[in-house]
Amino acid sequence: MLTVIVISLFLPEIIYDYNTALKQAGKRERRIYAVIMLISFVILILYSFKITIPSPHGIITKVIGSLFRIET
Amino acid sequence: MIKRLLICLLQVLLVLSLCGCWNYRGLDQVNIVVGIAVDFDKEKKEYKMSYEVADLGTVKKDQSIKGRIITAEGKTLFDAARNAKRKEKNRLFFGSSYVLVISQEMAREEGIFNSIEWFLRDGECRETMFVAISQEETAAKVLEKEENINGIVSADIHDIIMEDKSVSASTVHMPVYEVYSLLKSKANSLALPVLRKTKNGDREVTAANGSAVFKGDKLVGFLTPAESKYALFAWNKIKSGILTINMADQKIDDISLEIFQSSTKKNFRYDQGKIKVIIESSTDVAIAENHSELNVMDEQIVENIQKEAGKMIEENIKAVIEKVQQEYQADIFGFSDMIFKRDLKLWKQLELEWEEIFPDIEVEVTSKVHVVNSGFTK
């Protein structure tokens, strides 16, 4: 179900943008656009398959925890 | 063209969000719970929950809504709540439950904190649902009613308790969130309303019957309706009620006074290692019943009535405070909380020995009564 939602979210977005904003955009813009969209798409698809990606918060809390004493 | 198509698609998608919840259920697919009763089976170590649900299926033109009882058992409260589904077509909906009744036995032995905790954590119940203690052998009994009677018991209980403080002043009203706050406060004691079955004409109905005293989350004793009235005075929660006094030195009380307004102030004094709690109440009353044919136009007599009534309130407040101090040792009037809030330093000194100090705290009560009118007649 979630996979369908993710796909049906990205498809119209890309089609819409391709027809409007991306037409006038330069090559560079298009490339960055594509890369970021791809990254988010992959992450969300993985998420919809329940594959968890390690959260950056694990590292952040570890680093801060070693620098400061934080009581939780 | 494609733009238009997309717009149409978007509009269709928007419609999807109108149905709200992902798992939408219609009104005919839920059982609306109006009252909950919790019992604990010691042998099986199981909670037995009874829900009164408003039976919408049977509503007809000439009939009001009928309550119906569903029971379920489970290892925890939530388990029991979900187990009800096994015998019911519909899921239970807790959003408009009025009252949570806990059995006397469970309150005495298990404590009430566990049950309260779930009701607060699970977002489905309202925090304004109030808690009551059943004086019958099970909590479920309070919610039961005779076969052929319409109406919903929990709604009746709700009205009885909610209006009590402005009519008869015989019990307290405690929503779940306040119970939680009191249990987490320094006083760690509270009072809850008590329910029992009684005869009204030839029908058996549920009635309020004073209040239950809790030390920590465990039941330690009861206050009668009469004692509860003066406890309400001490809490400054009284809105109305009747005071009866004996003026003409007869055997029976012959004057009733209707309370219009009352306010109570609590304070304390600390000297030479001793705490003295000072309670000052001032009450406006009207003379509502006068059997002894006293002349209420006479200033002296009104003065006497005021004095007599004041004295009676003083004595009764003192008596009820002494009872909870010595018999139950439960700080339901929040003396500790008062000291904690007003004099933090002193509280830190006393905190460790509070258990020993509390029963011997001296209480000074002064009550003023002011007669504002005497009804329609002289």
Added chain:
Amino acid sequence: MKRERVTFNQAMFSIVLFNFGSSVVMGVSTGVGQEAWIPILAATVAAIPLFLIFGRIMQLFPEEDIFGIMNSLFGKTFGKIGIALLTWYAVHLCALVLRDFSEFTQISSMPETPQLPIMILMILTTIYLARSGMRNMGKWSLVMFFFVSLVVIFTFLTAIPQAQVDDLLPIGSHTRAEYFESSFQIFSFPYAETVIFLCLAGSYEKKDSPYKMLFYALFITLIVFVLVFLRNLTLLGPAMMQTSYFPSYVTARIIGVGDFLARIESLISSNFLFAGIVKITACLLAASKGLARLFELEDYRILVLPMGMLAMALSAFLYENTMEMFAFLKYYPYYAFPFQVILPLITWIGCEFYVRKRRKESKLG
């Protein structure tokens, strides 16, 4: 690129709503229970010098956002590092707020709905708003500010009959470390998050003093926070306030004037929505602007959608559960400090040197 102009009021109210963002619903409650007004005041005082720095940067370079300033001050390499850091912070903040929002919706009203659809609806709305530009965000804030503050005032007034003023006592029952920690928390969430608006600067009217704008916003925020805190505390009591994730929401559930005016918690939800939209939009704009500057693109608008999707993807895997989300709040101030304080501080010092040097040069020349 065409410059959009944002009026004084629009900018100020966007800052105010940005500050309300999640805080109005999460309650400004901290570890110190009934004394939370002390850290609220302390954090406001601590925010004053920071806002002075922000204001000074805006005043010195009224036509530039902080990305542009970094670029011209620190050269290509170091400037880009700074830009990248701030952009990351904006994306991360965007993800955090988005997650706050979806967690709240899930707990409060839709326990069985997965969070992703809720996030999608929210992010699409904000993407649309961000693409419409700063000016439209300002207009939205201007209108919604009145709604949001009306709700706060309304709930405050209706709460008065049930309020227990006694709950404000005692004062001084916590240790200094606890006060400090709470103040730090409120300082970094939400006050110092205003750093996002440095990224959006450059489109304010020249004649308006940035100091005035920032401090009016700070003052309004302070008042609303104190009102929210008083309302929540006197109704819930310290124990209940500390144990709930969303005290404002619980408060609204309890408020009842008679039997008819009850169950007004949807007002609080809408509050959160309206203010949250501004916060997410501001972060999204900042992130897209930063990215555009990083790759030296002309137009940032094309990047809004990808950035929104990225933020959503990020927020989907940030936490496993709500408890983690609230546990991270403890770490957040330390994590955010470099972005919120150190980066602007360095930029400000750089600005001062730059301006002085330029002045000397112009004198000599």
